[in-house]
Amino acid sequence: MPTQPTLHPATLAIHGNRVYDSHLNAILFPICQSATFSQDTVGQAKGHSYSRVSNPTVDALEQAIAAIEGTPGSVCFRTGMAAITTLFLSVLKSGDHAVLSEVIYGGTVRLFHEVLAGLGVESSFVDTSNLGAVRAALRPNTRILFTETPGNPTMTLTDIAAISAIAREHGLLHAVDNTFLTPLLQRPFELGADISVLSTTKYIDGHNATIGGSLATHDGVLLERFRLIRKTVGSIQSPFEAFLTLQGIKTLPARLRIHCENAMVIAHWLEAHPWVKRVYYPGLRSCPQFALAERQQKAPGGMLSFELEASAEDTFAVMNALRLCTRAESLGSVETLITHPASATHGDIPIEERDRLGITDRLIRLSVGLEAPEDIIADLEQAFASVLQGNAVVGGSL
Numbered sequence: 001m002p003t004q005p006t007l008h009p010a011t012l013a014i015h016g017n018r019v020y021d022s023h024l025n026a027i028l029f030p031i032c033q034s035a036t037f038s039q040d041t042v043g044q045a046k047g048h049s050y051s052r053v054s055n056p057t058v059d060a061l062e063q064a065i066a067a068i069e070g071t072p073g074s075v076c077f078r079t080g081m082a083a084i085t086t087l088f089l090s091v092l093k094s095g096d097h098a099v100l101s102e103v104i105y106g107g108t109v110r111l112f113h114e115v116l117a118g119l120g121v122e123s124s125f126v127d128t129s130n131l132g133a134v135r136a137a138l139r140p141n142t143r144i145l146f147t148e149t150p151g152n153p154t155m156t157l158t159d160i161a162a163i164s165a166i167a168r169e170h171g172l173l174h175a176v177d178n179t180f181l182t183p184l185l186q187r188p189f190e191l192g193a194d195i196s197v198l199s200t201t202k203y204i205d206g207h208n209a210t211i212g213g214s215l216a217t218h219d220g221v222l223l224e225r226f227r228l229i230r231k232t233v234g235s236i237q238s239p240f241e242a243f244l245t246l247q248g249i250k251t252l253p254a255r256l257r258i259h260c261e262n263a264m265v266i267a268h269w270l271e272a273h274p275w276v277k278r279v280y281y282p283g284l285r286s287c288p289q290f291a292l293a294e295r296q297q298k299a300p301g302g303m304l305s306f307e308l309e310a311s312a313e314d315t316f317a318v319m320n321a322l323r324l325c326t327r328a329e330s331l332g333s334v335e336t337l338i339t340h341p342a343s344a345t346h347g348d349i350p351i352e353e354r355d356r357l358g359i360t361d362r363l364i365r366l367s368v369g370l371e372a373p374e375d376i377i378a379d380l381e382q383a384f385a386s387v388l389q390g391n392a393v394v395g396g397s398l
């Protein structure tokens with residue numbers, strides 16, 4: 001079926017990659033597990049030549065992602081970090097400078113500090129929710145603005161349209177890491193961004209079955225550049241992972257509806273709970289950026305963070321007392337996952353810096369899954385009670 005621009009993203013998630021298998025008419029695009037492809041005559045391949053360069057199953061995934069992004073193409077990688085690394089290797093060289101959100105996935109920080117700095121690339125991590133701070137960080141050698149919104153793990157939002165306007169004014173690229181919301185819930189290109197980054201490991205796959213990433217853009221020259229760097233560093237997605245990810249995408253719109261519904265119920269329950277000190281969720285009216293979330297996002301998403309009225313030790317004990325919510329890194333899957341960002345995803349960041357960003361030892365991040373929300377709440381309640389019962393409640397009554 002040809003992808004028509006009139007179709008909705010929810011339809012494109014299912015039909016965006018129906019290109020194919022002219023041979024067997026298989027509904028699922030087959031796993032094309034072949035390292036190389038024969039040439040009809042010397043040097044004349046039919047389309048694909050070698051699976052480090054391109055592969056039919058990966059192609060199908062790229063078409064599916066491009067369909068939901070609304071771009072002419074996408075480029076898929078073995079991991080989200082490979083996508084992010086390829087983006088920066090594609091647009092930055094020694095002596096260039098990038099401005100990035102300071103509340104951001106820990107791996108992006110590590111890439112700059114541990115790898116790109118040594119290659120002579122400069123970076124500034126700033127509060128991108130503050131436009132003045134972004135403008136102040138610009139240098140004559142700045143080439144790209146990279147924002148993550150909602151930012152991991154405090155859900156700090158960045159105004160994509162406003163940052164895109166700054167980028168245009170200064171002739172810079174603006175890339176958005178849209179992993180937390182996906183193109184179904186946030187449309188970076190419609191807000192003026194140039195590049196969309198996804199870790200497909202999270203909501204796109206949604207089943208904790210694969211690791212992967214993608215880059216999408218309307219700029220054909222950039223797409224070619226991404227493919228060239230991918231071929232050179234060897235970071236293309238594998239056919240099997242692409243196949244599994246293709247199955248995940250089809251239920252993405254349906255899953256996201258329940259993720260959002262459940263997260264809203266749990267956020268309200270946490271907010272009203274006397275042992276909960278604060279809740280970070282863009283769907284709550286108490287969220288200082290609620291208006292921006294309403295304007296920029298189609299829904300608040302399935303990720304939230306909260307702090308208990310408890311010591312760091314008791315916070316750990318509460319997490320360890322959970323029976324249904326699974327202690328694990330990662331997010332965006334059918335299972336509810338619970339993470340301690342200060343010791344896990346953001347463990348490399350110095351403690352003073354973490355405290356300044358709100359990533360305290362007491363912060364808990366919850367990736368709300370598709371279970372019945374009553375069961376998630378019951379699990380949280382029993383864990384809270386088993387550790388905190390008997391503790392003095394600050395300003396609350398039970």
Ligand SMILES: *Cc1c(COP(=O)(O)O)cnc(C)c1O
Pocket residue numbers: 079080081082105107148152177179180199200201202211212213
């Ligand atoms: C997980 C994640 C990444 C990295 O993706 P991997 O697939 O784990 O390499 C990048 N950005 C965000 C926001 C993420 O959550």
